[in-house]
Amino acid sequence: MSQLTLVQAVQDALRCALDADNRVILLGEDVGRNGGVFRATEGLQERFGADRVVDTPLSESGILGASVGLAANGMRPVPEIQFLGFIYPGFQQVVAHIARMRWRSQGHYGLPMVVRAPFGGRIRAPELHSESTEAYFIHTPGLTVVAPSNPYDAKGLLLASIEFPDPVIFLEPMRIYRAFRTEVPEAYYTVPLGKAELVKVGEDVTVVTWGTLVRETLEVVHQLERDKGWSIELLDLRTLSPWDEEAVFNSVHKTGRVVVVQEATLQLGLAAEIAARVGEECLLDLEAPVTRVASWDVPPPLFQLEDWHAPTAQRIVNGIERVMIY
Amino acid sequence: MSQLTLVQAVQDALRCALDADNRVILLGEDVGRNGGVFRATEGLQERFGADRVVDTPLSESGILGASVGLAANGMRPVPEIQFLGFIYPGFQQVVAHIARMRWRSQGHYGLPMVVRAPFGGRIRAPELHSESTEAYFIHTPGLTVVAPSNPYDAKGLLLASIEFPDPVIFLEPMRIYRAFRTEVPEAYYTVPLGKAELVKVGEDVTVVTWGTLVRETLEVVHQLERDKGWSIELLDLRTLSPWDEEAVFNSVHKTGRVVVVQEATLQLGLAAEIAARVGEECLLDLEAPVTRVASWDVPPPLFQLEDWHAPTAQRIVNGIERVMIY
Amino acid sequence: MSKKVDEAPTKMDEASSMTQNTGDSTVNKEQIPANPETSVPQDVSPELLQFFYKQMVFIREFDRRLLRLQRAGRLGTYAPVEGQEACQVGSAQAMREGDFLVPTYRDSGAMMLRGFPVSSVLLYWNGRLEGLQIPAGVSVFPLAIPIASQLPHAAGIAWAAKLQHKDQVTLAMFGDGATSEGDFHEAMNFAGVFQLPMVFFCENNQYAISLPVSRQTATETLAEKAAAYGFSGQRVDGGDVLAVYRAVRDAIAKAAMGQGPTLIEALTYRYGAHTTSDDPTKYRTEEELASWRQQDPVVSFGSRLRQWGLWGDAQEQQWQAQVQEKLIQAVAVMEGSPPARPTDLFEHVYAQLPPRLRAQKAALEKEVAQARGGVQ
Amino acid sequence: MSKKVDEAPTKMDEASSMTQNTGDSTVNKEQIPANPETSVPQDVSPELLQFFYKQMVFIREFDRRLLRLQRAGRLGTYAPVEGQEACQVGSAQAMREGDFLVPTYRDSGAMMLRGFPVSSVLLYWNGRLEGLQIPAGVSVFPLAIPIASQLPHAAGIAWAAKLQHKDQVTLAMFGDGATSEGDFHEAMNFAGVFQLPMVFFCENNQYAISLPVSRQTATETLAEKAAAYGFSGQRVDGGDVLAVYRAVRDAIAKAAMGQGPTLIEALTYRYGAHTTSDDPTKYRTEEELASWRQQDPVVSFGSRLRQWGLWGDAQEQQWQAQVQEKLIQAVAVMEGSPPARPTDLFEHVYAQLPPRLRAQKAALEKEVAQARGGVQ
Ligand SMILES: Cc1ncc(C[n+]2csc(CCOP(=O)(O)OP(=O)(O)O)c2C)c(N)n1
Ligand SMILES: Cc1ncc(C[n+]2csc(CCOP(=O)(O)OP(=O)(O)O)c2C)c(N)n1
Ligand SMILES: [Mg+2]
Ligand SMILES: [Mg+2]
DSSP: OEEEEHHHHHHHHHHHHHHHOTTEEEEETTOSTTOOTTSTTTTHHHHHOTTTEEEOOSOHHHHHHHHHHHHHTTOEEEEEOSSGGGGGGGHHIIIIIITTHHHHTTTSSOOOOEEEEEEOOOSOOOTTSOOOOHHHHHTSTTOEEEOOOSHHHHHHHHHHHHHSSSOEEEEEEGGGTTTOEEEEOSSOOOOOTTOOEEEEOOSSEEEEEOTTHHHHHHHHHHHHHHHHOOOEEEEEOOEEETOOHHHHHHHHHHHSOEEEEEEEESTTSHHHHHHHHHHHHHGGGOSSOOEEEEEOSSOOOOGGGHHHHSOOHHHHHHHHHHHHOO | OEEEOHHHHHHHHHHHHHHHOTTEEEEETTOSTTOOTTSTTTTHHHHHOTTTEEEOOSOHHHHHHHHHHHHHTTOEEEEEOSSGGGGGGGHHIIIIIITTHHHHTTTSSOOOOEEEEEEOOOSOOOTTSSOOOHHHHHTSTTOEEEOOOSHHHHHHHHHHHHHSSSOEEEEEEGGGTTTOOEEEOSSOOOOOTTOOEEEEOOSSEEEEEOTTHHHHHHHHHHHHHHHHOOOEEEEEOOEEETOOHHHHHHHHHHHSOEEEEEEEESTTSHHHHHHHHHHHHHGGGOSSOOEEEEEOSSOOOOGGGHHHHSOOHHHHHHHHHHHHOO | OOOOGGGSOOSGGGGOOTTSTTOOOOOOGGGOOOOOOSSOOSSSOHHHHHHHHHHHHHHHHHHHHHHHHHHTTSSOSOOOOTTOHHHHHHHHHHOOTTOEEEOBTTOHHHHHHTTOOHHHHHHHHTTOGGGGOOOTTOOBOOOBOSTTTHHHHHHHHHHHHHHTTOOOOEEEEEETGGGGSHHHHHHHHHHHHHTOSEEEEEEEOSEETTEEHHHHOSSSOSGGGGGGGTSEEEEEETTOHHHHHHHHHHHHHHHHTTOOOEEEEEEOOOSSOSSTTOOGGGTOOHHHHHHHHTTOHHHHHHHHHHHTTSOOHHHHHHHHHHHHHHHHHHHHHHHHSOOOOGGGGGTTSSSSOOHHHHHHHHHHHHHHHHHHHTOO | OOOOGGGSOOSGGGGOOTTSTTOOOOOOGGGOOOOOOSSOOSSSOHHHHHHHHHHHHHHHHHHHHHHHHHHTTSSOSOOOOTTOHHHHHHHHHHOOTTOEEEOBTTOHHHHHHTTOOHHHHHHHHTTOGGGGOOOTTOOBOOOBOSTTTHHHHHHHHHHHHHHTTOOOOEEEEEETGGGGSHHHHHHHHHHHHTTOSEEEEEEEOSEETTEEHHHHOSSSOSGGGGGGGTSEEEEEETTOHHHHHHHHHHHHHHHHTTOOOEEEEEEOOOSSOSSTTOOGGGTOOHHHHHHHHTTOHHHHHHHHHHHTTSOOHHHHHHHHHHHHHHHHHHHHHHHHSOOOOGGGGGTTSSSSOOHHHHHHHHHHHHHHHHHHHTOO
């Protein structure tokens, strides 16, 4: 066991995967000699060689498209997209090919591959480095979308994703890459896909979130419990598609109130789907409207205003209060 | 006045726009000499010359990216993407540039441009020619997304879109390009963006839809009114972003029941947002869960099964019944 | 570009301005290299020469049959091959066992030569998911619909072969129009940088739907684009199956020896419409078509075979009979397929269906039962 | 590719393998063309020669100031220019009034020369929306963050000029890494096909973050890629402001005369990190850097000016003082800006705010008031 940051846990998972399965290959911009712009692949090229940790040309469609071919022909590619906002030039490869190749070949060419990309904002980065557009991928049938919120899960979910027979979009919350450490076993282990984590048990209201915001939301939850005496349940989705409906519905059956907190812009972010499904399945349980806390429906701004774009603690508090005093 | 099909109305609108404003330029694959694969630009190159109706190389990112520059430097480009599924190679231009250029230049480079693309399925076309992925664009701040459901609106909405100071994604329901005719004035006229149309007044339940499905849904509505004696209100959204919340909420306040019908796959299609907003704003009015009728969350199939992928009449009936007998 | 349709070039002499990027015309056929030999080739066995011809005849008959089926409403949109048979036979036949084919929607001929079942091609254009099934041991990728997007896949497939030290070369097919897409560029660049064992095989049939290649690019040839990626490109007469075969064979040999990729541009022409939804008279002239027809790849190779004493009327009749038999069988498979099962929509979307999709599948089952039972 | 960091080339002689795509090294400087003249140039006025130098000095001082500000936590991530001053001054200064500049994140120097305010560059990297504002009359596009995606914009801008018969040429800037992106290809192709009045100006600074250009492409030069689009490409010494100026001036003149686009590859080197978040010692050697420093574009041009009798110590001191004054003023504008207003998030997203965004803006106003008032 060691105390690792999230980015170290990612790097550790990649090391384990490269060790465990020689079909695994990492590729992307600056992942090799440079060790990745966030150091997520640090030391791996030295250890596993330049054939398994490959610096590619600056070419996202090429990286993702080549990964399709690599996966179809016996490898297990783990392409890195430097920031989620730079997946857009390769979007066709993701939604028209990666998502559909198993289906298009009726099972012949499954694509065991994991597209890693840091996502989310609030690291004072330049424009387009702070995208939270997981919804594009969640809306796309055939993809599996994962977003860890802590080092332990990051390693376990990434290894589970690399084992998974279908393509996974693995979104790494870059704001908390180095924000804190948790115990992370050195050995190989997996955390199951498709299962939410019950971060905190509560009775009065269910709060659902994922990625960066889990920790921030937990702080707000603790504060509100102290200040107001409410009992708040907190779920970390971990897998965003398919998300764990059972866990959410069970919690809502109990609490009758739900708030979804996302860093994505409001309109058609994942919270919309959760709200719609809860409305469909738990209407009679609901004591207040399903409430969404999100970024405003405007582009992620230059950094001085980014903290006002993403959900502030105040906005989360307001959301929870709204359902509690409805 | 003449009786036109929807695709003729589109062509007529383009003729009007080219006539009215010499900054308007059409560009795309096969739009010139060939008159477009659906004949939407037929005769326009002959009439307006090859500088204003331009056959481009096979290059969606080039078409969309060049349109950014054209619009920023004094023109009003109307690029055509041959089928919505082929916008994906140009996706970065849409979401990272077209949607944000006014914002990125703080008002200096507004982009008056209209990206036209046929969308939806059920014309027995090959794979990837039947996409209903409007949600990608609705989730993207800065875009305006429009989808007409009949010839009259097609002309008026397209002219309004071309007049509009900001970029519009104009989705043409190709299944009904030639399905029926309506009266379409020869003169220039506009239909306002952002306003739903009340297709049919009713008291018991609100049905919301857009594009191809308006007409099909209306048939189901008539049949159910006859068979069951229910009074059903039908709204055609027309503009998908920003959609007409006021019209929907007002109707739901009255009926207390709502069904949203979309051809997009279920998860995070526009119906999710409508359900979420109705849940937020009209919870106390609701006598049944907001119900979504959609395509299943799998890729649009080869054509023999496509009629089972998109909402069938049966599925729409089931949706309406579900909320009526809740 | 301001010319109207009726001003389109009417003689091939007028159609020789490929170097001027404002021209409207197709390639000047004088630019086509190669010159069919008059004596029997020594580097190719007589059986293989006959095989070339037989396959070209098969593809042509196959293609015409599909067009008829389409017109009869038994297929959806179909992209015909006629005119490009030499390209597809020459290239596919140059591939070795275990080599990988990455085709487009127009490459049914090549796909069938590489083991993709004839009946599956039919089922595919018949809109049946069964037409997507790839038999075990067949190294063919699903035919690509989005132009050029298959080229990075081909690069990845070739890269995987290199990493696994497989003796496998990947052949990627694409049209002239594909060269304008970013994915063409990114795949070519990967191939050059990583020295991938692959062949880029471009069927330049002069048009991308209605756009002549002279407006697709400002270069004189497509082959010369290879230089921008540090490897060599070459033009061949795509109407000459032998020329295509030799060029691809050599490029595969080179790739297999670790000497990297090659771009081959085969000059050809589609005789028919772009697809069954297209009307080529909008953008091409009868004269242009007729002039290409004069060098029909199937007819001309048939004559050469006869000149070489390798083919005669009896063989022709026999083969034609076999071909028709084969086609009848394939059509029978298609027509005999049980009706498509709606819940097959859910098959193979994931290796294992997630709970939500299981629920959707169950809902569809109910819906189908209702609709069939007339229940509401 | 299997070399470890400490095996990177340590001498420039070892760094001459640009043609081998497995090499790790930067361009062989012997390949750099041009040879600085020893007598005063006749085609450029003495004032302009001095102006070149003054602007290069300004950019360098500007850049260093920004780095200091960044380290002091007053800017966000910043992409430094140092080493590329001659590229930016030579190219921007060759532009005519009304010509259009399409820059990247590393082209602050060129942007300022074309009228983009110094204080706005500061505000931009300071994370302020005000830094995005473009003054009236300034034909500069917002600096592009996604690599190569600005090149189709530049093609469109040039196309609009052509359609409107404006006497305007568009200069598009990009790095060596950009040449691998599909958008580079699609823009180059549009430029060739439509004969657009534009110049593709590539600052080949040898690296895309950590990737040396020898691994970015298998060609020997980037300039030669122009041939794949039917127009000409040319390499210049990007360390020689005069060479850059002349090449761009001539390419602009050519474009303005309707003779189409040109690709110019300027060989240069960034002395600093890719951005302030980058550690170049991971992938470059001290020796390599030192060897490029020997041909410092600013210092070497200063020496030439002195040799020509066009510059002296007094002028140097005076100019340095002016530069510092200018920078102090610009920093003062930045530091003196009122705090960013949260609701500015909603400005200029649309020409007119739709109802839903008006409601969101109101909600944010309330949230800000709550947070500031400590109310919950
Ligand atoms: C990305 C994309 N854009 C547009 C289309 C529509 N389309 C289908 S075929 C075609 C022309 C292709 O021309 P070419 O590459 O020369 O191949 P050919 O059809 O001539 O064999 C076009 C534009 C598509 N399939 N994919
Ligand atoms: C589409 C895209 N992919 C990745 C990045 C991340 N990134 C920023 S700069 C850079 C390298 C660019 O290299 P080059 O084009 O040579 O320009 P330079 O930075 O050397 O001036 C990369 C990969 C990006 N900005 N955009
Ligand atoms: Mg073609
Ligand atoms: Mg560079």
